[in-house]
Amino acid sequence: MAKARRFVPIVLRVAAAAAAGVAAIVMATSDQTTTVFGVEVQAKFQYMPPLVYFVVANVIACAYSLLALVVPTAPSAAARLVLVADVVVGMLLTGAAASATAISVLGKNGNSHAGWPPICGIMGAFCDHATGALACGFVAVALHFLLLVHSIYTMNSS
Protein backbone atom coordinates (compact mmCIF):
# COMPACT_ATOMS: atom_id res chain seq x y z
CA MET A 1 0.00 0.00 0.00
CA ALA A 2 2.82 2.38 0.95
CA LYS A 3 4.66 1.33 -2.22
CA ALA A 4 1.60 2.13 -4.37
CA ARG A 5 1.30 5.50 -2.61
CA ARG A 6 4.84 6.39 -3.76
CA PHE A 7 4.33 4.90 -7.23
CA VAL A 8 1.05 6.68 -8.18
CA PRO A 9 2.35 10.30 -8.10
CA ILE A 10 5.45 9.30 -10.10
CA VAL A 11 3.28 7.73 -12.84
CA LEU A 12 0.91 10.74 -12.81
CA ARG A 13 3.80 13.24 -13.00
CA VAL A 14 5.50 11.41 -15.87
CA ALA A 15 2.18 11.09 -17.75
CA ALA A 16 1.31 14.77 -17.12
CA ALA A 17 4.79 15.83 -18.29
CA ALA A 18 4.41 13.71 -21.44
CA ALA A 19 0.93 15.10 -22.21
CA ALA A 20 2.06 18.71 -21.67
CA GLY A 21 5.23 18.15 -23.71
CA VAL A 22 3.29 16.60 -26.62
CA ALA A 23 0.68 19.43 -26.41
CA ALA A 24 3.44 22.05 -26.68
CA ILE A 25 5.22 20.28 -29.56
CA VAL A 26 2.02 19.65 -31.57
CA MET A 27 0.88 23.28 -31.12
CA ALA A 28 4.35 24.68 -31.89
CA THR A 29 4.52 22.73 -35.15
CA SER A 30 1.07 23.80 -36.38
CA ASP A 31 1.79 25.76 -39.55
CA GLN A 32 -0.14 25.91 -42.81
CA THR A 33 0.28 27.93 -45.98
CA THR A 34 -2.48 27.99 -48.57
CA THR A 35 -3.65 30.13 -51.50
CA VAL A 36 -6.95 32.04 -51.34
CA PHE A 37 -8.07 33.84 -54.53
CA GLY A 38 -4.47 33.80 -55.78
CA VAL A 39 -3.09 35.26 -52.54
CA GLU A 40 -0.79 33.14 -50.37
CA VAL A 41 -1.93 33.13 -46.72
CA GLN A 42 -0.24 31.47 -43.77
CA ALA A 43 -1.49 30.30 -40.36
CA LYS A 44 1.03 29.93 -37.53
CA PHE A 45 0.54 29.51 -33.78
CA GLN A 46 2.73 32.64 -33.30
CA TYR A 47 -0.02 34.75 -34.90
CA MET A 48 -2.42 34.01 -32.00
CA PRO A 49 -1.27 35.17 -28.52
CA PRO A 50 -3.38 32.55 -26.63
CA LEU A 51 -1.71 29.76 -28.64
CA VAL A 52 1.74 31.17 -27.79
CA TYR A 53 0.70 31.24 -24.12
CA PHE A 54 -0.51 27.63 -24.51
CA VAL A 55 2.92 26.50 -25.79
CA VAL A 56 4.84 28.42 -23.08
CA ALA A 57 2.56 27.18 -20.25
CA ASN A 58 2.80 23.56 -21.39
CA VAL A 59 6.61 23.74 -21.71
CA ILE A 60 6.78 25.16 -18.14
CA ALA A 61 4.39 22.46 -16.84
CA CYS A 62 6.38 19.70 -18.58
CA ALA A 63 9.70 20.96 -17.15
CA TYR A 64 8.18 21.44 -13.67
CA SER A 65 6.63 17.94 -13.63
CA LEU A 66 9.99 16.36 -14.46
CA LEU A 67 11.82 18.54 -11.90
CA ALA A 68 9.28 17.72 -9.18
CA LEU A 69 10.10 14.03 -9.64
CA VAL A 70 13.53 14.56 -8.12
CA VAL A 71 12.40 16.81 -5.23
CA PRO A 72 12.37 14.83 -1.98
CA THR A 73 8.88 15.30 -0.55
CA ALA A 74 9.33 13.29 2.63
CA PRO A 75 9.35 16.20 5.11
CA SER A 76 5.92 17.72 5.55
CA ALA A 77 7.14 21.26 4.73
CA ALA A 78 8.54 20.18 1.36
CA ALA A 79 5.37 18.22 0.53
CA ARG A 80 3.22 21.30 1.21
CA LEU A 81 5.46 23.52 -0.92
CA VAL A 82 5.27 21.02 -3.82
CA LEU A 83 1.47 20.88 -3.40
CA VAL A 84 1.26 24.72 -3.66
CA ALA A 85 3.50 24.60 -6.77
CA ASP A 86 1.23 21.85 -8.19
CA VAL A 87 -1.79 24.14 -7.66
CA VAL A 88 0.00 27.00 -9.49
CA VAL A 89 0.93 24.73 -12.42
CA GLY A 90 -2.60 23.27 -12.49
CA MET A 91 -4.07 26.78 -12.76
CA LEU A 92 -1.46 27.73 -15.41
CA LEU A 93 -2.37 24.67 -17.52
CA THR A 94 -6.11 25.30 -17.11
CA GLY A 95 -5.77 28.95 -18.14
CA ALA A 96 -3.67 27.97 -21.17
CA ALA A 97 -6.12 25.27 -22.31
CA ALA A 98 -9.13 27.57 -21.76
CA SER A 99 -7.76 30.60 -23.63
CA ALA A 100 -6.46 28.43 -26.53
CA THR A 101 -9.88 26.73 -26.71
CA ALA A 102 -11.65 30.12 -26.83
CA ILE A 103 -9.56 31.17 -29.85
CA SER A 104 -9.80 27.74 -31.53
CA VAL A 105 -13.60 27.65 -31.25
CA LEU A 106 -13.67 31.17 -32.69
CA GLY A 107 -11.44 29.99 -35.55
CA LYS A 108 -13.89 27.15 -36.25
CA ASN A 109 -17.21 28.99 -35.86
CA GLY A 110 -16.29 32.67 -36.24
CA ASN A 111 -18.48 35.32 -34.60
CA SER A 112 -20.94 37.08 -36.87
CA HIS A 113 -21.84 39.69 -34.19
CA ALA A 114 -18.22 40.88 -34.02
CA GLY A 115 -17.58 40.48 -37.76
CA TRP A 116 -14.98 37.74 -37.22
CA PRO A 117 -15.25 35.09 -39.96
CA PRO A 118 -14.28 31.43 -39.32
CA ILE A 119 -10.85 30.48 -40.68
CA CYS A 120 -10.92 26.68 -40.33
CA GLY A 121 -12.64 26.26 -43.72
CA ILE A 122 -9.47 27.63 -45.34
CA MET A 123 -6.94 26.55 -42.70
CA GLY A 124 -8.26 23.02 -41.99
CA ALA A 125 -4.86 21.39 -41.41
CA PHE A 126 -3.81 24.16 -38.98
CA CYS A 127 -7.08 23.82 -37.03
CA ASP A 128 -6.80 20.00 -36.88
CA HIS A 129 -3.25 20.36 -35.55
CA ALA A 130 -4.37 22.90 -32.91
CA THR A 131 -7.30 20.63 -31.91
CA GLY A 132 -4.90 17.73 -31.37
CA ALA A 133 -2.68 19.96 -29.22
CA LEU A 134 -5.72 21.10 -27.19
CA ALA A 135 -6.76 17.47 -26.58
CA CYS A 136 -3.27 16.73 -25.19
CA GLY A 137 -3.47 19.95 -23.13
CA PHE A 138 -6.74 18.84 -21.53
CA VAL A 139 -5.26 15.40 -20.79
CA ALA A 140 -2.39 17.21 -19.01
CA VAL A 141 -4.95 19.26 -17.00
CA ALA A 142 -6.86 16.08 -16.01
CA LEU A 143 -3.67 14.22 -14.98
CA HIS A 144 -2.50 17.24 -13.00
CA PHE A 145 -5.86 17.39 -11.22
CA LEU A 146 -5.63 13.68 -10.32
CA LEU A 147 -2.12 14.34 -8.97
CA LEU A 148 -3.49 17.18 -6.81
CA VAL A 149 -6.30 14.98 -5.46
CA HIS A 150 -3.78 12.21 -4.68
CA SER A 151 -1.46 14.66 -2.89
CA ILE A 152 -4.35 16.12 -0.84
CA TYR A 153 -5.53 12.67 0.24
CA THR A 154 -2.09 11.29 1.14
CA MET A 155 -0.55 14.35 2.80
CA ASN A 156 0.12 13.72 6.51
CA SER A 157 -2.01 10.57 6.52
CA SER A 158 0.82 8.04 6.22
Added chain:
Amino acid sequence: MAKARRFVPIVLRVAAAAAAGVAAIVMATSDQTTTVFGVEVQAKFQYMPPLVYFVVANVIACAYSLLALVVPTAPSAAARLVLVADVVVGMLLTGAAASATAISVLGKNGNSHAGWPPICGIMGAFCDHATGALACGFVAVALHFLLLVHSIYTMNSS
Protein backbone atom coordinates in the same frame (compact mmCIF):
# COMPACT_ATOMS: atom_id res chain seq x y z
CA MET B 1 -3.38 32.01 16.75
CA ALA B 2 -6.05 29.28 16.49
CA LYS B 3 -8.71 31.99 16.29
CA ALA B 4 -6.86 33.71 13.40
CA ARG B 5 -6.57 30.34 11.66
CA ARG B 6 -10.37 29.99 11.70
CA PHE B 7 -10.93 33.65 10.80
CA VAL B 8 -8.63 33.91 7.73
CA PRO B 9 -10.45 31.35 5.48
CA ILE B 10 -13.83 32.91 6.34
CA VAL B 11 -12.59 36.38 5.28
CA LEU B 12 -10.98 34.93 2.12
CA ARG B 13 -14.14 32.98 1.18
CA VAL B 14 -16.43 36.00 1.70
CA ALA B 15 -14.04 38.25 -0.29
CA ALA B 16 -13.70 35.63 -3.09
CA ALA B 17 -17.50 35.22 -3.22
CA ALA B 18 -17.93 39.00 -3.41
CA ALA B 19 -15.31 39.39 -6.17
CA ALA B 20 -16.80 36.51 -8.22
CA GLY B 21 -20.33 37.84 -7.69
CA VAL B 22 -19.37 41.37 -8.79
CA ALA B 23 -17.44 39.95 -11.79
CA ALA B 24 -20.53 38.00 -12.91
CA ILE B 25 -22.90 40.98 -12.43
CA VAL B 26 -20.61 43.48 -14.20
CA MET B 27 -20.09 41.11 -17.15
CA ALA B 28 -23.79 40.17 -17.33
CA THR B 29 -24.80 43.84 -17.51
CA SER B 30 -22.32 44.75 -20.26
CA ASP B 31 -24.51 45.82 -23.16
CA GLN B 32 -23.98 48.57 -25.74
CA THR B 33 -25.94 49.65 -28.79
CA THR B 34 -24.41 52.10 -31.25
CA THR B 35 -24.84 53.19 -34.86
CA VAL B 36 -22.13 52.50 -37.46
CA PHE B 37 -22.64 54.01 -40.94
CA GLY B 38 -26.36 54.34 -40.22
CA VAL B 39 -26.69 50.70 -39.10
CA GLU B 40 -27.56 49.94 -35.49
CA VAL B 41 -25.17 47.39 -33.97
CA GLN B 42 -25.30 45.87 -30.52
CA ALA B 43 -22.68 44.23 -28.28
CA LYS B 44 -23.82 41.83 -25.55
CA PHE B 45 -21.91 39.33 -23.44
CA GLN B 46 -24.30 36.61 -24.75
CA TYR B 47 -22.80 37.03 -28.23
CA MET B 48 -19.39 35.73 -27.03
CA PRO B 49 -19.37 32.14 -25.63
CA PRO B 50 -16.26 32.73 -23.42
CA LEU B 51 -18.01 35.68 -21.74
CA VAL B 52 -21.09 33.52 -21.08
CA TYR B 53 -18.79 30.86 -19.58
CA PHE B 54 -17.17 33.63 -17.47
CA VAL B 55 -20.55 34.67 -16.02
CA VAL B 56 -21.65 31.06 -15.34
CA ALA B 57 -18.30 30.10 -13.74
CA ASN B 58 -18.27 33.17 -11.49
CA VAL B 59 -21.88 32.58 -10.38
CA ILE B 60 -20.98 28.95 -9.52
CA ALA B 61 -17.81 30.08 -7.66
CA CYS B 62 -19.76 32.74 -5.74
CA ALA B 63 -22.48 30.26 -4.70
CA TYR B 64 -19.90 27.59 -3.79
CA SER B 65 -17.82 30.02 -1.67
CA LEU B 66 -20.91 31.00 0.33
CA LEU B 67 -22.01 27.36 0.71
CA ALA B 68 -18.52 26.28 1.82
CA LEU B 69 -18.77 28.77 4.71
CA VAL B 70 -21.43 26.63 6.37
CA VAL B 71 -19.74 23.25 5.78
CA PRO B 72 -18.15 22.00 9.01
CA THR B 73 -14.52 21.28 8.12
CA ALA B 74 -13.38 20.03 11.51
CA PRO B 75 -13.02 16.33 10.62
CA SER B 76 -10.01 15.68 8.40
CA ALA B 77 -12.08 13.88 5.71
CA ALA B 78 -14.41 16.89 5.26
CA ALA B 79 -11.45 19.31 5.14
CA ARG B 80 -9.82 17.27 2.37
CA LEU B 81 -13.07 17.10 0.39
CA VAL B 82 -13.51 20.89 0.66
CA LEU B 83 -9.87 21.36 -0.42
CA VAL B 84 -10.48 19.21 -3.54
CA ALA B 85 -13.65 21.24 -4.28
CA ASP B 86 -11.61 24.44 -3.78
CA VAL B 87 -9.09 23.18 -6.37
CA VAL B 88 -11.93 22.47 -8.85
CA VAL B 89 -13.44 25.93 -8.33
CA GLY B 90 -9.99 27.55 -8.57
CA MET B 91 -9.40 25.85 -11.93
CA LEU B 92 -12.93 26.79 -13.08
CA LEU B 93 -12.33 30.48 -12.21
CA THR B 94 -8.88 30.46 -13.87
CA GLY B 95 -10.26 28.92 -17.06
CA ALA B 96 -13.11 31.45 -17.14
CA ALA B 97 -10.81 34.45 -16.60
CA ALA B 98 -8.30 33.17 -19.18
CA SER B 99 -10.80 32.47 -21.97
CA ALA B 100 -12.64 35.77 -21.36
CA THR B 101 -9.29 37.59 -21.44
CA ALA B 102 -8.36 35.91 -24.75
CA ILE B 103 -11.58 37.18 -26.37
CA SER B 104 -11.36 40.64 -24.73
CA VAL B 105 -7.77 41.19 -25.93
CA LEU B 106 -8.90 40.11 -29.40
CA GLY B 107 -11.77 42.62 -29.18
CA LYS B 108 -9.28 45.36 -28.31
CA ASN B 109 -6.44 44.53 -30.74
CA GLY B 110 -8.09 42.37 -33.39
CA ASN B 111 -6.00 39.88 -35.37
CA SER B 112 -4.93 40.96 -38.84
CA HIS B 113 -3.61 37.48 -39.73
CA ALA B 114 -7.05 35.94 -39.18
CA GLY B 115 -8.94 38.93 -40.65
CA TRP B 116 -10.59 39.73 -37.31
CA PRO B 117 -10.89 43.52 -36.84
CA PRO B 118 -10.85 45.12 -33.35
CA ILE B 119 -14.30 46.10 -32.06
CA CYS B 120 -13.41 48.21 -29.01
CA GLY B 121 -13.03 51.37 -31.12
CA ILE B 122 -16.77 51.17 -31.83
CA MET B 123 -17.88 49.37 -28.68
CA GLY B 124 -15.76 51.24 -26.12
CA ALA B 125 -18.33 51.18 -23.29
CA PHE B 126 -18.89 47.43 -23.74
CA CYS B 127 -15.13 46.76 -23.66
CA ASP B 128 -14.64 48.96 -20.55
CA HIS B 129 -17.44 47.07 -18.81
CA ALA B 130 -15.89 43.68 -19.77
CA THR B 131 -12.43 44.87 -18.59
CA GLY B 132 -13.89 45.81 -15.19
CA ALA B 133 -15.51 42.38 -14.93
CA LEU B 134 -12.22 40.69 -15.85
CA ALA B 135 -10.37 42.67 -13.15
CA CYS B 136 -12.89 41.41 -10.55
CA GLY B 137 -12.53 37.88 -12.00
CA PHE B 138 -8.75 37.96 -11.52
CA VAL B 139 -9.19 39.26 -7.95
CA ALA B 140 -11.48 36.24 -7.33
CA VAL B 141 -8.79 33.91 -8.76
CA ALA B 142 -6.10 35.49 -6.54
CA LEU B 143 -8.26 35.26 -3.39
CA HIS B 144 -9.15 31.68 -4.20
CA PHE B 145 -5.47 30.84 -4.63
CA LEU B 146 -4.65 32.41 -1.23
CA LEU B 147 -7.46 30.33 0.28
CA LEU B 148 -5.94 27.17 -1.24
CA VAL B 149 -2.47 28.03 0.11
CA HIS B 150 -3.96 28.70 3.57
CA SER B 151 -5.86 25.38 3.51
CA ILE B 152 -2.75 23.44 2.41
CA TYR B 153 -0.62 24.97 5.18
CA THR B 154 -3.16 24.52 7.97
CA MET B 155 -4.52 21.06 7.11
CA ASN B 156 -3.65 18.54 9.81
CA SER B 157 -1.15 20.89 11.42
CA SER B 158 -3.40 22.16 14.20
